[in-house]
Amino acid sequence: MKSIRADLDLCLKWQDYRLQPVDINSDMNVSRWTVNRFGGHYDKIKLTEVDRLWSPGVYFRNSKSTQITQALLPLQYMEIWPDSKTVHMCIRFRVYTECLLELSNFPFDSNHCYFELENLERLRLHMEWIQTPDGNSQVRVMHRFTGYCQPIGFNTFHPLPKHAHFHHLNEDHRKSLEESNVFNNQSCVYGAMKIVRHINYYIIRYYTGTFLCMCICCIGPWITILAYPGRTILSATVLYAVIRVSHTGYDEVPARDVVSFYWWFWCVQFFIYFCIMEYALAIAWFYFAREKTEFHKRGLDTPDGHYFGKNGWYRYGGHLMDRFLHWVYGPIDFMASPMHRNKVDYFARIFLPSLMILWVMVYLIATVSPWATKYRYY
Numbered sequence: 001m002k003s004i005r006a007d008l009d010l011c012l013k014w015q016d017y018r019l020q021p022v023d024i025n026s027d028m029n030v031s032r033w034t035v036n037r038f039g040g041h042y043d044k045i046k047l048t049e050v051d052r053l054w055s056p057g058v059y060f061r062n063s064k065s066t067q068i069t070q071a072l073l074p075l076q077y078m079e080i081w082p083d084s085k086t087v088h089m090c091i092r093f094r095v096y097t098e099c100l101l102e103l104s105n106f107p108f109d110s111n112h113c114y115f116e117l118e119n120l121e122r123l124r125l126h127m128e129w130i131q132t133p134d135g136n137s138q139v140r141v142m143h144r145f146t147g148y149c150q151p152i153g154f155n156t157f158h159p160l161p162k163h164a165h166f167h168h169l170n171e172d173h174r175k176s177l178e179e180s181n182v183f184n185n186q187s188c189v190y191g192a193m194k195i196v197r198h199i200n201y202y203i204i205r206y207y208t209g210t211f212l213c214m215c216i217c218c219i220g221p222w223i224t225i226l227a228y229p230g231r232t233i234l235s236a237t238v239l240y241a242v243i244r245v246s247h248t249g250y251d252e253v254p255a256r257d258v259v260s261f262y263w264w265f266w267c268v269q270f271f272i273y274f275c276i277m278e279y280a281l282a283i284a285w286f287y288f289a290r291e292k293t294e295f296h297k298r299g300l301d302t303p304d305g306h307y308f309g310k311n312g313w314y315r316y317g318g319h320l321m322d323r324f325l326h327w328v329y330g331p332i333d334f335m336a337s338p339m340h341r342n343k344v345d346y347f348a349r350i351f352l353p354s355l356m357i358l359w360v361m362v363y364l365i366a367t368v369s370p371w372a373t374k375y376r377y378y
Contacts, residue, residue, distance in 0.1 A: 001103045002063060002098070002099050002100075002254055003096050003097070003098055003099075004097055004098075004099045004113060005094065005095070005096050006094075006095050006097060006115070007092065007093070007095075008092070008093045008094075008095055009090060009091075009092050009093075009114070009363065010088050010090065010091050010092075010093055010117075011062065011088065011089070011090040012055070012058070012088070012090075013086065013087070013088045014054060014056060014086070014087055015085050015086050015087070015091075015125040016053070016054065016085055016087055018054075018125060019053075019080070019082070019085045019087075020229070028062050036236045038130055049157050053078065053080075053087065053322070055078075055087075055089060055121050056119055056121065056123055056125075057121050058117050058118065058119050058125070059117070059118060059120070060093075060095055060097060060115060060116065060117060061116050061117070061118045061188070062097055062098055062114065062115070062116045063095045063096060063097040063098075064096045064097065064098060065095075065096045066093055066094070066095050066096075073219060077090060078090075079290060090261070094100045095115070096114060097114075099111065099113040099114070099256070101254065103253065103255040103257070103259050103369065104257065104258075104259055104260070104365055105259070105370065106197075106253055106255065106259040106260060106261050107197045107199065107261055108197075108199070108260065108367050108368055108370070108371035109196075109197065109339065109371070110142070110194060110195065110371075111191055111194070111195050112193070112194050112195070113192065113193055113195060114149075114190045114191070115130070115190060115191045115192070116149050116188060116189075116190045117151075117189050117190065117191075118151055118186070118187060118188040118189070119187045122187055123187060124186045124187065125186060125187055125188070125189045125191040126186070126189065127146040127190070127191055128146070129144075129146065129191075130144050130146055130191030130193070131144070131146075132193050133143060135195075135196065135198070135340065137201055138195055138197060138198055138201050138252075138266070139195050139196065139197050139198065140195070140197070140198055141193050141194070141195055142194045142195070142196050143194040144191070144192070144193045144194075145191075145192055145193075145195065145313045146189065146190065146191050146192070147189070147190055147192070148186055148188060148189055148190070149188040149189065149190045151187050151188040154325070159333050164187050201259075205268065206245060206249050206261075206264075207264070209245055210240075210242055210246075210264070210268045211266070211268075211360070212308060213241060213242050213268065214268060214271050214272070214356050215233065215271065215356075216238050217234075217275035217352065218272065218275075218349075218352045219234070219273050220234060220235060220275055220279060220348075220358065221278065221282070221344075221345040221346070221348035221349045222345075222349060222350065224339065224340055224342075225279070225282050225283055225286055225339065225342055226339060227330045228283075231279055233276055233277075235272065235276050235279065238272055239269070239272045239273070239276070240270055240274060242265070242269055243269065245265075246268075246269065246323070249261060249265060250265075260363075260366070260367045263363070264363060267359055267363075271352075271355070271356065271359070274352075274355075275348075275352065278344065278348045278352070279344075281344045282342045282344040282345050282348070285342060285343055286338045286339060286342055289334070289335055289338035289343075290336070290338060292307065293335060294323045302304055312374070321343070322334075322343075324347075328350060329346060332346075334346070
């Protein structure tokens with residue numbers, strides 16, 4: 001549940017047959033709105049003292065707080081058409097209303113916000129239209145619609161407590177009491193809007209930058225391990241940039257639960273951490289290969305497979321990796337120059353881009369596909 005602030009111009013129009021003809025020259029505080037006279041009468045009157053006339057008791061039932069916007073004076077006015085006994089009243093409100101937002105697929109989500117108006121006097125309401133701005137840099141209003149909602153109030157003239165018991169009343173009396181408190185099904189109306197987010201905003205500000213950071217990490221295995229200052233600074237700078245962007249993105253998510261936006265940042269950070277670990281493994285393999293070559297020159301037993309067994313899965317996995325790298329790069333002797341032909345780096349040149357593409361495809365299928373099937377322009 002999210003609280004949304006809205007500045008609303010509420011305009012009500014009704015007919016009150018109790019209105020009597022008004023003498024403009026009397027002491028009633030009215031002003032001429034249209035000066036066309038027909039038979040000595042004004043066709044429209046603007047009333048400055050709105051408390052002088054009856055108005056329907058409507059309220060925003062799903063709002064947390066409502067207040068009339070104040071300028072020099074409260075922003076409200078009333079117009080009267082004496083011939084048709086029609087009254088038109090407009091008031092500017094600032095409403096804090098609750099809007100149920102489903103943000104699990106943020107920012108590929110769409111939500112509906114409702115502004116519910118109910119009349120406690122059991123009068124029939126009808127909302128003709130709702131007009132809202134088209135949106136801002138982050139969200140867009142796709143659709144606006146109105147309808148009727150289920151009244152939940154009680155008759156203010158004949159209140160019926162929820163905890164009342166009628167065991168001592170006969171059936172007809174009990175039914176009459178209940179019917180007197182059943183509201184008109186049209187005494188509650190709502191105006192609603194469907195809100196979607198501008199995906200371009202998030203693509204440009206978050207997804208593109210973090211995706212390029214992953215691409216930069218894929219460049220690391222192509223740099224020799226001898227250039228450790230460059231590779232270290234490259235990885236650390238990319239990681240710092242992603243963390244900064246992630247914290248900015250966290251602040252824009254109006255939810256406390258885990259959303260798909262978080263998963264993107266977490267996986268990008270994990271990918272960069274994985275690139276840093278790859279560089280550490282490349283350095284370790286370089287020293288391991290150099291020691292193994294020296295042991296062979298001395299005719300000593302090599303230390304490879306000491307903890308995992310020389311003929312176990314460790315050796316079998318090494319043979320599989322050699323066969324794969326030879327199939328991709330050709331018959332390269334990785335033991336000849338482990339500094340420049342590092343087996344870990346050569347494997348990471350294939351594995352890291354593949355992992356990145358796989359993750360992006362899974363993310364697109366899980367988040368963008370459901371959004372794309374529901375999203376359409378009106």
